Amino acid sequence: MRFAPFCGYINIDTLEFRIIHKCGTNRARLGEIKTPHGSFETPVFMPVGTKGSVKAVTPEELKDAGVNIILANTYHLYLRPGHKIIERLGGLHQFMNWSGPILTDSGGFQVYSLARLRTISDAGVTFQSHLDGSTHFLGPEEAMGVQKALGADIVMAFDECVSYPADYDYVLNSVKLTNLWARRCLDSMENEDQALFGIVQGGMYTDLREMSARALVDMDFDGYALGGLSVGEDRETRSRVIEETRDFLPDDKPVYLMGVGTPGDIVDAVMAGVDMFDCVMPTRNARNGTLFTSRGKLTIKNARYTDDERPIDENCRCYTCAHFSRAYLRHLFMAKEFLAYRLNTIHNLYYYSRLMEEMRQAIREDRLSGYCHGFYENQKSGVAL
Amino acid sequence: MRFAPFCGYINIDTLEFRIIHKCGTNRARLGEIKTPHGSFETPVFMPVGTKGSVKAVTPEELKDAGVNIILANTYHLYLRPGHKIIERLGGLHQFMNWSGPILTDSGGFQVYSLARLRTISDAGVTFQSHLDGSTHFLGPEEAMGVQKALGADIVMAFDECVSYPADYDYVLNSVKLTNLWARRCLDSMENEDQALFGIVQGGMYTDLREMSARALVDMDFDGYALGGLSVGEDRETRSRVIEETRDFLPDDKPVYLMGVGTPGDIVDAVMAGVDMFDCVMPTRNARNGTLFTSRGKLTIKNARYTDDERPIDENCRCYTCAHFSRAYLRHLFMAKEFLAYRLNTIHNLYYYSRLMEEMRQAIREDRLSGYCHGFYENQKSGVAL
Numbered sequence: 004m005r006f007a008p009f010c011g012y013i014n015i016d017t018l019e020f021r022i023i024h025k026c027g028t029n030r031a032r033l034g035e036i037k038t039p040h041g042s043f044e045t046p047v048f049m050p051v052g053t054k055g056s057v058k059a060v061t062p063e064e065l066k067d068a069g070v071n072i073i074l075a076n077t078y079h080l081y082l083r084p085g086h087k088i089i090e091r092l093g094g095l096h097q098f099m100n101w102s103g104p105i106l107t108d109s110g111g112f113q114v115y116s117l118a119r120l121r122t123i124s125d126a127g128v129t130f131q132s133h134l135d136g137s138t139h140f141l142g143p144e145e146a147m148g149v150q151k152a153l154g155a156d157i158v159m160a161f162d163e164c165v166s167y168p169a170d171y172d173y174v175l176n177s178v179k180l181t182n183l184w185a186r187r188c189l190d191s192m193e194n195e196d197q198a199l200f201g202i203v204q205g206g207m208y209t210d211l212r213e214m215s216a217r218a219l220v221d222m223d224f225d226g227y228a229l230g231g232l233s234v235g236e237d238r239e240t241r242s243r244v245i246e247e248t249r250d251f252l253p254d255d256k257p258v259y260l261m262g263v264g265t266p267g268d269i270v271d272a273v274m275a276g277v278d279m280f281d282c283v284m285p286t287r288n289a290r291n292g293t294l295f296t297s298r299g300k301l302t303i304k305n306a307r308y309t310d311d312e313r314p315i316d317e318n319c320r321c322y323t324c325a326h327f328s329r330a331y332l333r334h335l336f337m338a339k340e341f342l343a344y345r346l347n348t349i350h351n352l353y354y355y356s357r358l359m360e361e362m363r364q365a366i367r368e369d370r371l372s373g374y375c376h377g378f379y380e381n382q383k384s385g386v387a388l
Numbered sequence: 389m390r391f392a393p394f395c396g397y398i399n400i401d402t403l404e405f406r407i408i409h410k411c412g413t414n415r416a417r418l419g420e421i422k423t424p425h426g427s428f429e430t431p432v433f434m435p436v437g438t439k440g441s442v443k444a445v446t447p448e449e450l451k452d453a454g455v456n457i458i459l460a461n462t463y464h465l466y467l468r469p470g471h472k473i474i475e476r477l478g479g480l481h482q483f484m485n486w487s488g489p490i491l492t493d494s495g496g497f498q499v500y501s502l503a504r505l506r507t508i509s510d511a512g513v514t515f516q517s518h519l520d521g522s523t524h525f526l527g528p529e530e531a532m533g534v535q536k537a538l539g540a541d542i543v544m545a546f547d548e549c550v551s552y553p554a555d556y557d558y559v560l561n562s563v564k565l566t567n568l569w570a571r572r573c574l575d576s577m578e579n580e581d582q583a584l585f586g587i588v589q590g591g592m593y594t595d596l597r598e599m600s601a602r603a604l605v606d607m608d609f610d611g612y613a614l615g616g617l618s619v620g621e622d623r624e625t626r627s628r629v630i631e632e633t634r635d636f637l638p639d640d641k642p643v644y645l646m647g648v649g650t651p652g653d654i655v656d657a658v659m660a661g662v663d664m665f666d667c668v669m670p671t672r673n674a675r676n677g678t679l680f681t682s683r684g685k686l687t688i689k690n691a692r693y694t695d696d697e698r699p700i701d702e703n704c705r706c707y708t709c710a711h712f713s714r715a716y717l718r719h720l721f722m723a724k725e726f727l728a729y730r731l732n733t734i735h736n737l738y739y740y741s742r743l744m745e746e747m748r749q750a751i752r753e754d755r756l757s758g759y760c761h762g763f764y765e766n767q768k769s770g771v772a773l
Contacts, residue, residue, distance in 0.1 A: 054720075054723045054725060055716070055719065055723075056720055056723075056725045056726075056727045058725065058727070059726035059727060059730075060727070061727065061730075061731075062711075079723075083722065083723060084694065084715070084718075084719040084722070088694060088695050088715065091695055092695060092697060092713065092715055092716075098713075098715070098716055098719075100711045100712055100716075309469065309473060310473050310476055310477060312477060326446075326447075326485045327485055328477065328483075330469070330473065330477055330483070331440070331477075331483055331484060331485070333469075334439075334440065334469040334483075335439075335440075335441055337468065337469075338439045338441075338464075338468060340439060340441045340443065341441075341443050341726060341730065342443070342444060342445070342446065344726055345444075345446075345726065345730070346446075
């Protein structure tokens, strides 16, 4: 593996990325990203605010949980309430009252996973809304236009995310199309306040990942994302693809692993040199009653918590753990009370934020390997919860 | 009407009720109630925390919305998680992390409105749980026992709430039963930290209301509730029954109108000398997208709010109005986002709290009639919202 000697600010147009410290024994690095809406350190986790709201929590609660940047979904906001309405109302930051950095995806992933009756051409994708069946078209220019209207700090190139498993030839053609679209996204960028990331595809094929990555790096994006992972492949395959692809990307740009994942997945990827993450896992699991703790996962509906006076995690300092018992949280969850989803979400977001903060601190102090070893050991002990 | 010259503290066992000021031209009075969990001024509105949670909001948000006392439902908590569990966990205050005063109802109303296959005898009511069909029995002694375990500051006598319309003879027998049960509730009270209120029934029949009230007053409760209203009768009938029944109750005890109602209902009843109110209206309407404003009700899903940058109510200082536009709240509601229910609830609770605070201030300053006139005029102007 290569460990570039780079350190110090790089001004990449609208987004500044600085590497503060690099580990000596793995690819992990502590970085800082500056955006028009504030700075944050990396590795960072971005909670998902699909429809302009991180489900069940307010902007203040996000900040209190240690969240520095959120992700919003272009596909959802394009369909409802519509990007033009959000633009007229001052952009997504103002609409949802979140003053920190926002990243929007391109809509590509949802077009493939949610929309119906898709037809793909070089121009883009025609699809039917999952809400009302109405017909829409999104191509690279349209995706850039919608993301410009939303006004996120970081926007993503429009890509095709292939399913898994997929034929080599299909993935090859898809990479070619994604590269073509990436070029057109760059060419159609009008908003100089926004940073644009390219998305590396290529399925689980090393040579296609390399082809995709090299083409994007030649185009010089503000950052690079690894797309098309956590789509059904096993953990070993995912780790291999992340590590291999990471080698094709420059060290002086942020690297973002899209849609991944479990705390363990994230720890692995940080070691492999990934800087940014997003996933619905902390928020969705919270609503399903699965809570993350320093000793593994806890299923709050379990009868053993019926009269358990302890907080979810005695080592946690989140609002939920400071104020409510497992017994109360179990009761709220069994009774389907709204407050259950919210208190669980606050805890899980805090858990993810703290995990990232602890990893950043470990990198800073050159002890990440030890930290990760302890993390894996603690996760295994969860049966005792 | 009688206007007692009373003023100053009365120590009624566990609850102190003091009249601070009385209006000269109506029965309204400004009072103060002291409980083991704190004091509050009356007239007061109590939001409903059915299952040990005022739906969608935290204890902190209740306080921020001006809430001083909440109501919880004995029937629901008895069935789930069970009063014994709550008792073991330190009582309802600690269970739900609400440090202020709590009033619990007796379970009677829900036994009639929610449970199945009821059979009533002098001993009490046998019924089937609406959750799992299991058979249970609640009588006055059992209702007191459950409420003792929950540990509310104010508990209610077990009563029969008759439907409307109802035959005179049925209501007559029901009043006799409720009076019998009231006596047994008093006799079975063991917890000296709890205040016990009797519930006046009698349907819409003046003489039966009088019979019910006089019997309860003879028993000397810590306060008196008006039950069996808002059960289908028209507003005039309700006002008549409230005013007539109020005359049969002493001025030196708090009077509580159960389950009522709209802001207009509450304004009317304050003028008639009622001190305490509870209703699911602010919280349930919030979840249905109906928001209270100084100029009447606003239905947030209305298309006219699609790009309305204004807060729900420009005169409101609640968290929701300070941070979010009608357009965003409409979007959240249409997208069924959890945050919609919560932000709407915060606003409606703040509206009710402010209405009560304004009435208290108006009583203090001998201008309640003028305030109420302005209230009715403002409500009529709502079409312009």
